[in-house]
Amino acid sequence: MAKNAQWIYARKPEGAVTAAHFEPAERDIPEPRDGEVLVRTTLLSLDPASRAWMAARTYRSMLEPGEVMAGWGLGEVVKSNDAKFAPGDLVSGEYGWQRYAVLPARALTKHDKRIKPEHILGVLGITGLTAYFGLLDVGRPRPGETVLVSAAAGAVGSIAGQIAKIAGCRVVGSTSSDEKCRWIVDELGFDAAVNYNSGHLLQDVRAACPNGVDVYFDNTGGEMLTVALSRMNMWGRVSCCGVVSQYNATAPAAGPAGVPGFLVTKRIRMEGFVVMDFYQRRQEAETALARWVEQGKLKAPVEIVEGFENMPKALEGLFAGKNKGKLMVRV
Amino acid sequence: MAKNAQWIYARKPEGAVTAAHFEPAERDIPEPRDGEVLVRTTLLSLDPASRAWMAARTYRSMLEPGEVMAGWGLGEVVKSNDAKFAPGDLVSGEYGWQRYAVLPARALTKHDKRIKPEHILGVLGITGLTAYFGLLDVGRPRPGETVLVSAAAGAVGSIAGQIAKIAGCRVVGSTSSDEKCRWIVDELGFDAAVNYNSGHLLQDVRAACPNGVDVYFDNTGGEMLTVALSRMNMWGRVSCCGVVSQYNATAPAAGPAGVPGFLVTKRIRMEGFVVMDFYQRRQEAETALARWVEQGKLKAPVEIVEGFENMPKALEGLFAGKNKGKLMVRV
Numbered sequence: 001m002a003k004n005a006q007w008i009y010a011r012k013p014e015g016a017v018t019a020a021h022f023e024p025a026e027r028d029i030p031e032p033r034d035g036e037v038l039v040r041t042t043l044l045s046l047d048p049a050s051r052a053w054m055a056a057r058t059y060r061s062m063l064e065p066g067e068v069m070a071g072w073g074l075g076e077v078v079k080s081n082d083a084k085f086a087p088g089d090l091v092s093g094e095y096g097w098q099r100y101a102v103l104p105a106r107a108l109t110k111h112d113k114r115i116k117p118e119h120i121l122g123v124l125g126i127t128g129l130t131a132y133f134g135l136l137d138v139g140r141p142r143p144g145e146t147v148l149v150s151a152a153a154g155a156v157g158s159i160a161g162q163i164a165k166i167a168g169c170r171v172v173g174s175t176s177s178d179e180k181c182r183w184i185v186d187e188l189g190f191d192a193a194v195n196y197n198s199g200h201l202l203q204d205v206r207a208a209c210p211n212g213v214d215v216y217f218d219n220t221g222g223e224m225l226t227v228a229l230s231r232m233n234m235w236g237r238v239s240c241c242g243v244v245s246q247y248n249a250t251a252p253a254a255g256p257a258g259v260p261g262f263l264v265t266k267r268i269r270m271e272g273f274v275v276m277d278f279y280q281r282r283q284e285a286e287t288a289l290a291r292w293v294e295q296g297k298l299k300a301p302v303e304i305v306e307g308f309e310n311m312p313k314a315l316e317g318l319f320a321g322k323n324k325g326k327l328m329v330r331v
Numbered sequence: 332m333a334k335n336a337q338w339i340y341a342r343k344p345e346g347a348v349t350a351a352h353f354e355p356a357e358r359d360i361p362e363p364r365d366g367e368v369l370v371r372t373t374l375l376s377l378d379p380a381s382r383a384w385m386a387a388r389t390y391r392s393m394l395e396p397g398e399v400m401a402g403w404g405l406g407e408v409v410k411s412n413d414a415k416f417a418p419g420d421l422v423s424g425e426y427g428w429q430r431y432a433v434l435p436a437r438a439l440t441k442h443d444k445r446i447k448p449e450h451i452l453g454v455l456g457i458t459g460l461t462a463y464f465g466l467l468d469v470g471r472p473r474p475g476e477t478v479l480v481s482a483a484a485g486a487v488g489s490i491a492g493q494i495a496k497i498a499g500c501r502v503v504g505s506t507s508s509d510e511k512c513r514w515i516v517d518e519l520g521f522d523a524a525v526n527y528n529s530g531h532l533l534q535d536v537r538a539a540c541p542n543g544v545d546v547y548f549d550n551t552g553g554e555m556l557t558v559a560l561s562r563m564n565m566w567g568r569v570s571c572c573g574v575v576s577q578y579n580a581t582a583p584a585a586g587p588a589g590v591p592g593f594l595v596t597k598r599i600r601m602e603g604f605v606v607m608d609f610y611q612r613r614q615e616a617e618t619a620l621a622r623w624v625e626q627g628k629l630k631a632p633v634e635i636v637e638g639f640e641n642m643p644k645a646l647e648g649l650f651a652g653k654n655k656g657k658l659m660v661r662v
Contacts, residue, residue, distance in 0.1 A: 058596045059596055226586075241595065243591055255585060256590060257584065260556060261574050262603070263603030264389075264604070265383075265605075267602075268603050270590075271602075
């Protein structure tokens with residue numbers, strides 16, 4: 001029988017995570033026990049949060065060197081010891097970076113095979129749900145307000161910005177290159193974009209948001225957050241989704257200047273969230289996201305890297321900001 | 332006729348505000364026009380926020396050197412050109428640091444003379460309302476939760492902590508001396524206290540809050556906020572009331588480490604507020620606060636400095652953390 005190829009999280013990164021922090025392994029394909037299911041991985045998601053999992057306990061336990069690298073995936077049921085699943089079913093779960101995985105049935109979600117696989121892991125999966133709940137429930141934009149989104153060419157940012165457009169807002173995105181700035185405006189319909197490597201970020205944000213910022217959807221933290229806070233309007237909201245500027249940092253950075261002063265003066269609400277907290281309402285989000293995609297109102301850009309052997313390199317590329325939209329690897 | 336003694340905000344402080352930033356003046360007592368009222372000041376409130384008014388535009392326009400120093404006061408109507416007020420009425424408003432003030436009738440509030448004057452400016456005034464709405468509406472404590480209050484021996488903090496006790500919480504206060512620590516525990520009924528000059532603040536907060544912190548009522552910002560954030564429980568709330576540790580700073584400080592990382596991981600809501608936003612609900616708060624005072628559940632400690640000539644010195648003392656409870660000057 002075939003062996004199970006894996007990528008082991010081998011060494012804890014000091015700064016940036018690179019391919020050198022992973023090692024390949026080959027083990028026997030495990031046997032599912034009662035209530036468990038064996039799946040064959042077909043598509044694996046790459047997520048900025050994976051760097052945070054290596055650094056500390058977050059909303060999950062810290063990853064320890066020697067473990068199979070964690071990650072969400074899509075696959076096909078090979079063998080099921082649970083009545084809810086049968087061989088051939090299309091299922092998603094936290095497979096980790098491996099060609100085969102055994103999971104308890106309750107940790108798997110079955111999907112309609114007519115849906116594009118990349119949408120299941122992307123716009124209709126954790127990525128889309130994060131954007132949906134983080135923008136609408138935490139940020140609570142109202143029509144006509146200005147919404148600023150950081151890492152706006154990334155998986156979550158690109159969806160969050162488009163949802164803000166659907167909600168009737170003026171939408172400004174920040175990203176790391178002029179090319180990605182053009183892309184979010186020309187392809188995704190953002191009203192304006194700023195490059196946060198321009199060297200004059202504050203002036204650029206001021207120019208792009210002449211009426212200030214009502215909702216800031218923060219994927220980055222760091223200088224971008226400080227600048228956004230300085231441009232917030234009264235009763236503004238900051239939806240704290242991620243801290244990608246900090247994940248590779250070796251020491252905890254000082255927080256954004258203006259906290260808590262601006263928060264008091266401008267009555268700002270700053271609130272963190274994790275998408276799992278909204279899990280019971282996922283049907284609402286999936287239905288809305290699928291409808292917007294079908295209506296052509298929401299583009300779900302995806303970059304797919306071919307080949308399981310390229311997982312570590314693909315993650316390295318994610319942190320280098322090379323991708324536009326959601327990054328995945330076809331196993 | 333008597334002249335109007337005033338204290339002029341004469342020079343913008345670079346760092347700490349001291350008596351040297353004020354100058355006395357004597358002017359004619361102004362005549363009220365139609366719809367205006369002349370009041371004689373009897374009691375003036377001293378508030379940490381006054382330092383913020385000097386530094387920048389906050390929820391009010393920035394104070395400019397040459398203006399009469401701003402501040403809330405209580406007084407007696409001398410002459411009224413408005414039907415709602417008559418000579419002898421007890422009224423409060425933003426009088427500024429002067430013995431006589433003319434204000435539009437709509438900027439004055441009439442009070443029952445049976446209420447203690449120091450309560451009108453203190454526990455039943457802006458101080459008490461700030462504590463009431465900031466704790467209950469922004470912090471939203473639930474019975475059994477742990478509430479941490481900074482500047483807990485100060486005017487707002489001492490009230491906020493006692494309201495948290497009334498709400499059934501375990502309440503921990505932080506303050507700047509061992510003596511004030513003892514006072515908030517022995518006199519005000521806090522469950523525990525930490526001295527933030529101890530040199531081991533993090534350990535002290537950890538020991539005083541063995542179950543973590545659910546609500547942090549922040550009057551200080553600075554290191555205290557960083558430490559509090561690190562001890563927050565999941566879905567914790569930070570009610571941002573003031574930034575007294577920063578008001579005298581010459582440059583904007585870096586924000587608290589852990590923002591926004593902790594906010595995401597722990598789903599924390601951090602929210603600033605200004606008491607004026609709750610003005611329409613002041614009756615609710617005044618009724619509750621008055622009842623608690625009457626029932627002996629809420630102590631309203633006050634320190635009264637005698638003499639209008641001591642206003643600048645009293646403000647200097649406020650920033651040196653000398654007072655316990657609400658500081659006022661009897662004019």
